[in-house]
Amino acid sequence: PVVDALGSFYLGAAVAMVAAILLFRILFAGSASDRRVAAVGAAHGQVALLGVPAVFLILGGNLGQPTFFIVGLHGVAMAVLAGLVAGIAGLSLSGLLGGLWDALARQIMNPLPIALVAGLLHHHLALPMPRIADVVIGEFAQALVAVALFGFGGLVARSRLVASGPALLISAVKLGVHPAATWLLARELFGLSGSWALAATLLAAMPTTMGAD
Numbered sequence: 001p002v003v004d005a006l007g008s009f010y011l012g013a014a015v016a017m018v019a020a021i022l023l024f025r026i027l028f029a030g031s032a033s034d035r036r037v038a039a040v041g042a043a044h045g046q047v048a049l050l051g052v053p054a055v056f057l058i059l060g061g062n063l064g065q066p067t068f069f070i071v072g073l074h075g076v077a078m079a080v081l082a083g084l085v086a087g088i089a090g091l092s093l094s095g096l097l098g099g100l101w102d103a104l105a106r107q108i109m110n111p112l113p114i115a116l117v118a119g120l121l122h123h124h125l126a127l128p129m130p131r132i133a134d135v136v137i138g139e140f141a142q143a144l145v146a147v148a149l150f151g152f153g154g155l156v157a158r159s160r161l162v163a164s165g166p167a168l169l170i171s172a173v174k175l176g177v178h179p180a181a182t183w184l185l186a187r188e189l190f191g192l193s194g195s196w197a198l199a200a201t202l203l204a205a206m207p208t209t210m211g212a213d
Helices: 003-026 032-041 047-058 061-072 072-091 093-104 112-127 129-141 144-158 165-189 196-204
Strands: none
Touching: 003 032, 003 047, 003 061, 003 072, 003 144, 032 072, 032 165, 047 061, 047 144, 047 196, 061 112, 061 196, 072 112, 112 165, 129 144, 165 196
16 A cells, blocks of 8 residues: 555656646746746645644544655655656756756755665564663654644745745645645555545645755
């Protein structure tokens, strides 16, 4: 089910990117660079600081597995999708490969995939956890939702929000097309159960991020 949830979310993101490019080309006289920005904005949501609390508060903590896989891989997957969009829009194989390489290089030190890989290795190798470390991690876990929402509030407070036609289009695609595509893919293509499909869809419905996840 984890692979199906990932496929639903990120294929839905690809659909949102394509929709944003097409709509932006029809409605606005922007450049190819503007269309790439619109595509990324229509798919790159605030899944960490807002998505994790939303899933835990609305759907419950038993959906942590799909949530943390989607969040942990979000920066890397979005970097790859953005690189693909940039390369394909430029109609250049070298541009495509260069865009992918640059995108992945920027994600090497992203703490989210590093934490995900470390957790998977710890689980696979069945390493013992010192009691003091287990207690400390447990205390941090208890504060997860509150800290995430506090961090999101800090992002909003320091950002200047300006309404414009392109911004409204990006928001509409992000809040409408991405979750709708994710839900349809989860239910019709991957056959996910209700709760897993809801978790992927709720994360897809997060607004465009103002920082890097």
